[in-house]
Amino acid sequence: MQSNNLSSAQFALYAPQVKRLWKYPAIKQAFDRRREYQLSDSVSYFLDNIDRISKPEFIPETKDILHCRKATKGVIEFNIYIENIPFLFVDVGGQRTQRQKWTKCFDQAVNSIIFLVSTSEFDQVLAEDRKTNRLEESKNIFDTIVNNKTFEGISIILFLNKIDLLAIKVRDTTTNIKWYYPEFTGNPHSILDVQNFILRMFHDVRNNTKTVIYHHFTSAVDTTNIENVFKSVKDSILHRNLSALMLQ
Incomplete structure (x- = not known):
């Protein structure tokens, strides 16, 4: 295994020290405050599994790969077969510096x-x-997409992702959705109340209530959840396209 300039032997050498550091209460407390700085949620997964991943014979498992994080830059296309039906996915970066590249995606038909x-x-x-709320930024971007006339007649599928991490935060007493959204009137420690609030928040940006938004609560590291969601997505896309063809 080669990671940047760190060899497998070097990684194995430092792994025990990293493991000891990870056990320190102060380090745990710093990690619990990760929302205050830019630290990936997957850090804890790899630190918890450092004994296994530092072994020379280590081969990444599916869960290891799913916990990796790399920001999308530019426009990336890839083909996926879902139940023998081909789908072309176009992945675009969500960072502000990447959004001007989105227009390239719409030179071709988008279903x-x-x-x-x-x-x-x-x-x-x-x-x-370092000041704009991430969820609020996502809502504002969604607003520009769902209300864009370019996308009239296109099915909008909303993936409300990382519900596993949301559930952890909802149980946490060091954070509270009411601090960031005073209009929230539910139980801040109820995952259903928080999920429904976030869902309504995105649905409410529609100017045209006839615009259909399909939504799914997802966890990208839960393969069963994602498999079922994509089967549902496939069905909704095919159904919508078939209905459009019958109207022609």
Whole structure:
């Protein structure tokens, strides 16, 4: 395994020290405050599994790969077969510096737009300006897409992602969605209340209530959840396209 300039042997050498550091209460407390700075949620997963991943014979498992994080830059296309039906996915970067590249995607026919929201980021700010709420930024971007006349007739599929991490934050007493959204009237420690609030928040930006928004609560590291969601997405896309063809 080679990671940047760190060899497998070097990684194995430092792993025990990293493991000891991770056990320090002060380090744990700093990690619990990660919303105050730009630290990936997946850090804890890899530190918890450092004994396994530092072994020379280590081969990444599916869960290891799913916990990796890399920001999308530019426009990336890839083909996926879902139950023998081909789908072309176009992945675009969500960072502010990447958004001007989105227009390239719409030179070709677009059947559906899948919009991902990190639900657990209600108490975090953007890396770009350190003050804008991440969930609020996602809502504003969604607003520009769902109300854009270019996308009239295109199915909008809303993935409310990271519900596993959201559930952890909802149980946490060091953060509270009411601090960031005073209009929230539910139980801040009820995952259903918080999920429904976030869902309504995104649905409410529609100017045209006839615009259909399909939504799914997802966890990208839960393969069963994602498999079922994509089967549902496939059905909704095919059904919508078939209905459009019958109207022609």
